[in-house]
Amino acid sequence: MGWISFLILGFSALVRGLDRPEQIHLSLGNSDDIMTVMWATSDDVTGHVMYGESINNLGSRSNSSVATLQTDSWNAMKNIHRAQMNGLVSGSTYFYKVVLSSGEEKVESSTYSFTTISQNKTKPRKFLVYGDLGKVEGKPTFPVLKEEVDSGEYDVIWHVGDFAYNMESDGGKTGDDFLSEIEPIASRIPYMTAPGNHELGNQLHHYRTRFSMPGTTWPMSEDRLWYSYNIGLVHFISYSTEVYFIDNQDYVCQQYYWLLQDLITANQNRDKQPWIVAMGHRPMYCSNKDADDCTGRIFGYWVKHGLEDLFQGQGVDFVIQAHEHSYERLWPMYNEKIIAKNYVDPEALVHVTSGAAGCGEIVDKMGEPDPWSAFRADTKSFHSFGKLIVYNNTHLQFIQETVKPRAELDNFWIVQHNHGPRFDNVDCQNKSHANSICRCPFPFHYVTVAVASGITLVLVIVMACIWCCRRCGLCHCSRTTCSCCRKQSVWTKMRMKFEKSSRDKSYVHPIDCDTYNLLDNEDVEI
Numbered sequence: 058m059g060w061i062s063f064l065i066l067g068f069s070a071l072v073r074g075l076d077r078p079e080q081i082h083l084s085l086g087n088s089d090d091i092m093t094v095m096w097a098t099s100d101d102v103t104g105h106v107m108y109g110e111s112i113n114n115l116g117s118r119s120n121s122s123v124a125t126l127q128t129d130s131w132n133a134m135k136n137i138h139r140a141q142m143n144g145l146v147s148g149s150t151y152f153y154k155v156v157l158s159s160g161e162e163k164v165e166s167s168t169y170s171f172t173t174i175s176q177n178k179t180k181p182r183k184f185l186v187y188g189d190l191g192k193v194e195g196k197p198t199f200p201v202l203k204e205e206v207d208s209g210e211y212d213v214i215w216h217v218g219d220f221a222y223n224m225e226s227d228g229g230k231t232g233d234d235f236l237s238e239i240e241p242i243a244s245r246i247p248y249m250t251a252p253g254n255h256e257l258g259n260q261l262h263h264y265r266t267r268f269s270m271p272g273t274t275w276p277m278s279e280d281r282l283w284y285s286y287n288i289g290l291v292h293f294i295s296y297s298t299e300v301y302f303i304d305n306q307d308y309v310c311q312q313y314y315w316l317l318q319d320l321i322t323a324n325q326n327r328d329k330q331p332w333i334v335a336m337g338h339r340p341m342y343c344s345n346k347d348a349d350d351c352t353g354r355i356f357g358y359w360v361k362h363g364l365e366d367l368f369q370g371q372g373v374d375f376v377i378q379a380h381e382h383s384y385e386r387l388w389p390m391y392n393e394k395i396i397a398k399n400y401v402d403p404e405a406l407v408h409v410t411s412g413a414a415g416c417g418e419i420v421d422k423m424g425e426p427d428p429w430s431a432f433r434a435d436t437k438s439f440h441s442f443g444k445l446i447v448y449n450n451t452h453l454q455f456i457q458e459t460v461k462p463r464a465e466l467d468n469f470w471i472v473q474h475n476h477g478p479r480f481d482n483v484d485c486q487n488k489s490h491a492n493s494i495c496r497c498p499f500p501f502h503y504v505t506v507a508v509a510s511g512i513t514l515v516l517v518i519v520m521a522c523i524w525c526c527r528r529c530g531l532c533h534c535s536r537t538t539c540s541c542c543r544k545q546s547v548w549t550k551m552r553m554k555f556e557k558s559s560r561d562k563s564y565v566h567p568i569d570c571d572t573y574n575l576l577d578n579e580d581v582e583i
């Protein structure tokens with residue numbers, strides 16, 4: 058019987074021919090001389106990319122490795138390929154095409170081109186930034202993004218979480234369709250990502266397989282969904298806010314210490330990259346009237362508790378977030394207080410939330426404006442996206458633009474002459490602050506779920522308390538106090554382990570307190 062099925066299979070392949078590679082998209086590799094290219098196929102084929110500096114001579118070859126989407130992705134092109142183009146010269150234009158082969162058969166994509174990241178620090182650098190872009194609701198936005206990329210002015214796109222709605226939906230077809238929609242832009246400039254809540258399904262399986270970001274293996278490893286990359290005068294950081302909303306608290310710590318080390322290094326290199334721009338999906342603050350983490354209306358502020366002190370202390374200049382389907386810009390602020398009502402030499406983080414690219418859900422309406430909200434738009438911001446322009450050491454501009462009509466929604470500058478850590482905002486060295494009472498940030502996502510299912514508020518609070526006392530290990534410091542849970546959670550244990558192991562390197566941390574005493578560290582240039 059074997060030869061019959063062989064014959065039939067062979068015949069159908071002959072008739073049908075190989076399908077072309079789809080969903081071709083680029084991302085930055087671990088360094089400027091590497092560009093990653095990915096694509097999807099329905100056939101089980103081998104693939105490679107041919108590339109070179111001349112369109113008539115694609116002389117270099119790199120084979121792809123293949124990962125298969127999980128078995129419940131019954132409607133998706135299951136085979137995801139990834140190849141890396143190596144040995145590239147920074148700031149040069151390259152051409153490439155994807156080739157698939159199976160036996161004697163071959164099929165090629167059309168030829169695309171891209172320009173590698175140049176580290177030229179004298180020319181202004183432009184980036185597209187947005188979050189929450191769906192396959193259907195994003196329809197009006199895709200052609201506008203293409204127009205922008207066609208201008209040839211942009212280095213990179215940053216998509217700050219929530220893709221497709223959702224990539225695993227319809228057996229993975231939604232993810233396929235979304236990646237096909239972005240192919241015209243993502244095959245030409247690197248499409249850089251951060252994970253959002255819509256990627257959480259199946260341990261972020263589709264996110265980790267369909268994208269490949271610097272600094273981690275591929276498929277991406279769940280304990281390394283964060284990375285940084287220097288472009289011109291900017292040290293970019295992409296982090297995962299989702300670590301605060303899943304059960305495994307280890308990732309909270311792993312990311313925290315990764316960020317800490319990354320920021321310490323970034324601060325040593327601030328003469329080269331004065332700007333630090335960090336991007337993560339869920340905002341620390343927002344004045345929307347839904348009951349999300351950032352509204353903190355009942356409990357919450359997980360992301361703020363987890364990262365604000367670290368970013369403030371280490372002198373991050375600008376935080377770009379998404380998740381709320383609206384646009385909002387905040388005055389420089391720290392710990393719920395406005396530090397200034399302008400952006401000249403801000404002494405605190407500047408936050409923007411740009412999650413209005415075209416989500417698969419509703420517009421998130423604004424509630425009462427909080428005093429720190431400098432500009433906000435809900436319905437009016439839908440569909441819109443951000444443009445980040447970095448001119449020089451001191452001047453950075455952010456423009457939020459609507460798609461229909463094409464118009465500027467917001468436009469502001471950050472002028473900063475004093476880039477660097479802001480350590481003295483936090484006094485954690487004083488050990489008498491360390492043992493203050495437990496101020497657990499409540500597990501707001503559990504509360505939301507409970508409220509949604511109609512359980513009474515009392516039960517909700519009891520649940521939250523039990524959960525909090527069992528799991529919380531957050532330590533957070535403000536200008537004058539540090540508050541920690543007494544219970545030794547996974548996080549606390551990890552932190553203490555880290556403190557012990559890093560003592561040799563003269564990082565000494567007060568017990569039960571975070572790590573801002575690094576200001577005294579000899580390794581850090583101030």
Ligand SMILES: *[C@@H]1O[C@H](CO)[C@@H](O)[C@H](O)[C@H]1NC(C)=O
Pocket residue numbers: 103120
């Ligand atoms: C790439 O694949 C081809 C064909 O299978 C093989 O001959 C070649 O050795 C591979 N190259 C590398 C670097 O693995």
Ligand SMILES: *[C@@H]1O[C@H](CO)[C@@H](O)[C@H](O)[C@H]1NC(C)=O
Pocket residue numbers: 177178179180
């Ligand atoms: C850097 O960019 C500037 C402005 O575009 C240009 O004049 C200069 O030649 C570039 N330098 C290098 C080394 O490419």
Ligand SMILES: *[C@@H]1O[C@H](CO)[C@@H](O)[C@H](O)[C@H]1NC(C)=O
Pocket residue numbers: 448449450451452
């Ligand atoms: C930096 O760029 C801004 C905007 O183009 C400009 O106004 C400013 O003079 C520049 N500063 C320096 C030091 O070149």
Ligand SMILES: *[C@@H]1O[C@H](CO)[C@@H](O)[C@H](O)[C@H]1NC(C)=O
Pocket residue numbers: 487488489490
């Ligand atoms: C530590 O904090 C306590 C309480 O705020 C204060 O009384 C004390 O003076 C501080 N010690 C130092 C060394 O700053």
